[in-house]
Amino acid sequence: MIPVTWPCPLPDGGMAGEYALAFDQARARRLLIVPALFDEANRMRRLTVEVMRRLDGAGIDSVLPDLPGCNESLQPLAAQTPQGWRRAMAAAAQHFRATHVLGIRGGALLTPPGLPGWHYAPAKGASILRQLIRARILAAREAGRDESQDTLLAAGSMEGLELSGFRLGPEFLRAFQTLTPQPGASEVGQDMIGGGGLWLRAEPDEDRRQADALAAVLAIGMRA
Amino acid sequence: MQTDIDQLLRHILTDVLGLKAGQADGFTIETGLFGHLPELDSMAVAGLLTEMEDRLDIMIDDDEIDGELLETYGSLLAFAEAKRAAA
Numbered sequence: 001m002i003p004v005t006w007p008c009p010l011p012d013g014g015m016a017g018e019y020a021l022a023f024d025q026a027r028a029r030r031l032l033i034v035p036a037l038f039d040e041a042n043r044m045r046r047l048t049v050e051v052m053r054r055l056d057g058a059g060i061d062s063v064l065p066d067l068p069g070c071n072e073s074l075q076p077l078a079a080q081t082p083q084g085w086r087r088a089m090a091a092a093a094q095h096f097r098a099t100h101v102l103g104i105r106g107g108a109l110l111t112p113p114g115l116p117g118w119h120y121a122p123a124k125g126a127s128i129l130r131q132l133i134r135a136r137i138l139a140a141r142e143a144g145r146d147e148s149q150d151t152l153l154a155a156g157s158m159e160g161l162e163l164s165g166f167r168l169g170p171e172f173l174r175a176f177q178t179l180t181p182q183p184g185a186s187e188v189g190q191d192m193i194g195g196g197g198l199w200l201r202a203e204p205d206e207d208r209r210q211a212d213a214l215a216a217v218l219a220i221g222m223r224a
Numbered sequence: 225m226q227t228d229i230d231q232l233l234r235h236i237l238t239d240v241l242g243l244k245a246g247q248a249d250g251f252t253i254e255t256g257l258f259g260h261l262p263e264l265d266s267m268a269v270a271g272l273l274t275e276m277e278d279r280l281d282i283m284i285d286d287d288e289i290d291g292e293l294l295e296t297y298g299s300l301l302a303f304a305e306a307k308r309a310a311a
Contacts, residue, residue, distance in 0.1 A: 135266045135267040137286050138289065141289075142266070148286060148287075164267060200275060201241075202242070202261075202265065202267075
């Protein structure tokens with residue numbers, strides 16, 4: 001596994017380098033993984049990479065790109081949009097010559113529609129946003145401030161909003177609310193993986209059996 | 225005797241808190257939650273409530289969420305049962 005860079009399209013037509021983690025031995029079967037979003041990205045990171053290690057052992061290349069504005073990206077998160085993220089993932093798929101795609105949780109909103117693949121426990125934009133805003137409301141209430149979903153969203157659609165440390169721009173918030181998982185992928189539910197979803201955990205954790213199960217679903221599907 | 229809602233709620237807490245299977249069976253109505261479990265921060269509580277909405281098929285208004293609701297397992301269960309009865 002090595003960190004690599006790939007050319008990611010900018011809104012103005014230019015290109016910027018973004019990082020990706022890659023298991024790449026130029027093998028025929030190549031999986032692009034669109035990561036879970038925001039705080040869930042942290043909680044799902046270890047499972048995601050554990051799945052990549054297992055796929056590598058099964059003879060499958062995989063790549064996990066950063067979304068622009070996230071992780072080691074040099075782009076400002078507040079300037080990103082869901083459409084830009086979709087373009088970025090399509091560019092990553094092309095650059096790495098992906099044959100299949102996996103979207104994890106909110107990553108399912110961004111998978112390039114032309115590729116066969118899977119959505120693991122896909123989440124709608126509205127429910128991801130609702131949960132982030134709810135966390136902010138709860139934290140504000142503890143601090144003695146009263147906030148509500150409607151007023152925060154209305155203000156956010158005009159001037160952006162900071163949610164759990166993520167500064168999201170107005171255009172992002174407006175577009176993300178109506179985003180639904182991309183069509184065409186096979187859904188992998190938690191019942192197929194066993195145990196409780198790791199994105200729910202109050203603290204990041206790992207689960208070897210879940211990584212085994214998800215890698216098996218993917219490896220079997222990519223052999224077909 | 226555990227109701228279905230009781231069982232579902234114990235399942236959800238098992239997932240959120242990363243408990244071992246069966247560990248949540250030891251929860252009583254007096255078991256302390258928010259304020260007693262440091263890992264249950266605002267983000268985890270938001271996840272817990274959203275998961276309750278999904279699995280119990282209820283809607284929770286943010287105005288209904290206060291410290292008392294999450295004080296003990298019993299208060300959270302009573303809330304979930306009242307919500308479900310009204311749904």
